[in-house]
Amino acid sequence: MVALIRAEFRKLGTTQVWFWMLLLCLGLTSLGVVGSIASQRTDFELAQHVRDVMISASAAFTYVPLFVLGVLAVTTEYRYQTITPTVLATPSRWALITAKLITYAVVGALFAVLCLVVQLLIALPWLSARNVHVSLGDQKGPLLITFAVLTLFALVGLGTGALLRNQIVAVTVGVIFILVLARLILLIPGVKYVYPYTPTGAVDSIITDPHDTEARVINDVHLISPGAGIVVLVVWGLALSLLGAGITMNRDIS
Amino acid sequence: MTPPQGPDGRIVVNGLTKVFGGRVRAVDRLSFTVEPGSVTGFLGPNGAGKTTTLRMILGLIHPTAGSSTVGGLPYAQLPNPMTVVGASLEAASFHPARTGRNHLRILCAAAKLPDRRADEVLDLVGLRDAARRKVRGYSMGMRQRLGLAATLLGNPHFLVLDEPANGLDPEGIRWLRGLFRHLAGEGRTVLVSSHLLNEVEEFADRVVILNRGQLVRQGSIAELTAGTDTVVVQSPQPEPLLAALRGAGYEPEQVGPTTLRLRGITAAEVGHLAFTAGVELHELRAEKFDLEELFFTLTQGEYAAPQAGAQWSP
Numbered sequence: 001m002v003a004l005i006r007a008e009f010r011k012l013g014t015t016q017v018w019f020w021m022l023l024l025c026l027g028l029t030s031l032g033v034v035g036s037i038a039s040q041r042t043d044f045e046l047a048q049h050v051r052d053v054m055i056s057a058s059a060a061f062t063y064v065p066l067f068v069l070g071v072l073a074v075t076t077e078y079r080y081q082t083i084t085p086t087v088l089a090t091p092s093r094w095a096l097i098t099a100k101l102i103t104y105a106v107v108g109a110l111f112a113v114l115c116l117v118v119q120l121l122i123a124l125p126w127l128s129a130r131n132v133h134v135s136l137g138d139q140k141g142p143l144l145i146t147f148a149v150l151t152l153f154a155l156v157g158l159g160t161g162a163l164l165r166n167q168i169v170a171v172t173v174g175v176i177f178i179l180v181l182a183r184l185i186l187l188i189p190g191v192k193y194v195y196p197y198t199p200t201g202a203v204d205s206i207i208t209d210p211h212d213t214e215a216r217v218i219n220d221v222h223l224i225s226p227g228a229g230i231v232v233l234v235v236w237g238l239a240l241s242l243l244g245a246g247i248t249m250n251r252d253i254s
Numbered sequence: 255m256t257p258p259q260g261p262d263g264r265i266v267v268n269g270l271t272k273v274f275g276g277r278v279r280a281v282d283r284l285s286f287t288v289e290p291g292s293v294t295g296f297l298g299p300n301g302a303g304k305t306t307t308l309r310m311i312l313g314l315i316h317p318t319a320g321s322s323t324v325g326g327l328p329y330a331q332l333p334n335p336m337t338v339v340g341a342s343l344e345a346a347s348f349h350p351a352r353t354g355r356n357h358l359r360i361l362c363a364a365a366k367l368p369d370r371r372a373d374e375v376l377d378l379v380g381l382r383d384a385a386r387r388k389v390r391g392y393s394m395g396m397r398q399r400l401g402l403a404a405t406l407l408g409n410p411h412f413l414v415l416d417e418p419a420n421g422l423d424p425e426g427i428r429w430l431r432g433l434f435r436h437l438a439g440e441g442r443t444v445l446v447s448s449h450l451l452n453e454v455e456e457f458a459d460r461v462v463i464l465n466r467g468q469l470v471r472q473g474s475i476a477e478l479t480a481g482t483d484t485v486v487v488q489s490p491q492p493e494p495l496l497a498a499l500r501g502a503g504y505e506p507e508q509v510g511p512t513t514l515r516l517r518g519i520t521a522a523e524v525g526h527l528a529f530t531a532g533v534e535l536h537e538l539r540a541e542k543f544d545l546e547e548l549f550f551t552l553t554q555g556e557y558a559a560p561q562a563g564a565q566w567s568p
Contacts, residue, residue: 007364014356091330
């Protein structure tokens with residue numbers, strides 16, 4: 001398994017996709033932090049919204065590039081037919097998907113840490129300049145949930161890519177679902193209650209302030225707890241990956 | 255070199271069948287054996303089912319029926335398969351933005367091989383200078399060489415190659431022939447598919463001929479062409495020549511008013527008989543019944559090119 005994980009890291013490291021996706025993540029994080037601080041006119045208001053600043057990296061759709069990076073982990077293999085040498089070296093699709101899951105969990109975590117570092121590098125001096133003093137110890141919760149959302153979305157992307165295999169379809173359907181379709185569910189009576197169990201709803205459940213009871217109800221739909229939201233993202237990532245390995249990736253490679 | 259897997263280092267295909275979409279029978283109850291220490295040419299026209307068969311042997315396509323083993327085991331059950339089987343398939347399976355060297359280093363990592371193997375095989379296939387260039391800048395021939403380099407990474411006993419000469423220049427084809435002979439000489443089992451019959455004749459010891467998904471013939475080239483060489487003789491006096499040949503125990507086939515064809519006799523023997531009978535000859539030549547002719551005979555000529563001008567016939 002160590003050998004397969006090393007091969008996966010090499011696959012990622014030997015093209016430039018990771019670099020552009022990282023740049024996009026860091027750019028979105030920066031925009032998110034700047035927006036969350038600049039939108040608070042007074043220092044008092046800013047002090048009331050420190051949590052929003054500390055979850056900027058996850059609230060600013062930074063998870064979308066990580067989702068795409070995860071999708072590309074599998075679909076690029078089919079697009080360029082490198083899946084043939086990959087499967088010749090590793091006939092077991094289960095071993096292959098496990099190696100990819102572990103690799104992209106680590107990659108997602110590294111991206112998340114870098115996003116958090118950029119977020120703090122921008123936020124802390126700025127908050128300090130506006131007389132808002134923040135103790136990182138008090139902000140562990142928001143930082144950890146941001147870390148979890150970014151890391152897990154790479155796995156949700158990986159699973160989506162494994163299940164759909166086609167790069168254009170997986171990226172398009174995945175991104176449109178996350179950004180648009182999942183939220184439209186909230187408008188459909190009866191069905192709208194599944195929203196918190198979609199990846200988008202899980203993110204909302206994770207990042208919305210647990211003490212803000214008003215914000216945790218969207219169109220009569222109660223969000224699930226942040227912990228349950230994390231479990232939902234884990235289940236999405238694993239379930240899609242395993243379905244992909246067992247069904248679509250197991251199909252003939254011709 | 256990895257020792258042969260199983261009792262004899264053979265590739266055994268047993269009743270392989272593949273039906274696509276419940277309708278298209280691409281491969282039909284195909285059985286053959288590939289022996290170690292030889293190069294086996296896997297022949298058939300385009301669409302005969304060669305690539306599908308190779309992909310079934312390599313575990314990439316699930317057979318509808320039948321099975322195949324490499325050294326006694328199905329491909330999927332081979333431990334670290336790249337060190338047992340080197341396979342290069344027709345499609346160019348490279349990420350265009352990756353260098354040739356990095357493509358191989360990824361495979362080295364997956365197969366637990368030292369990274370220096372990537373440089374060694376790049377040297378072997380003559381790609382050292384292009385090793386750090388992205389594959390998108392490679393010619394078709396260079397991609398073929400990179401594919402071959404990948405097959406050699408694990409120093410495998412078995413080699414399964416699909417149309418490896420495609421895109422190679424004459425020098426590359428000559429090099430490839432030498433490589434195959436060298437590998438077979440080391441006792442390895444080499445299976446090479448091709449639709450270029452003359453090419454296969456140059457490097458293969460044995461052939462498996464496939465047509466419409468079914469086995470047409472398998473065996474050594476010597477076996478398949480044994481007794482098929484003929485002598486063609488033309489004379490303005492066919493009757494006395496016919497009599498002389500029949501007198502010597504041969505039964506010529508009359509292929510024209512003045513032309514005869516004989517089997518089981520050399521041109522020199524025909525010339526001697528004609529001389530002793532005082533018969534004038536206008537033509538005397540040996541005709542080698544080559545693989546191409548054998549192939550067209552076995553496939554009833556359905557893949558032969560139309561005769562010149564035929565397409566203009568009303």
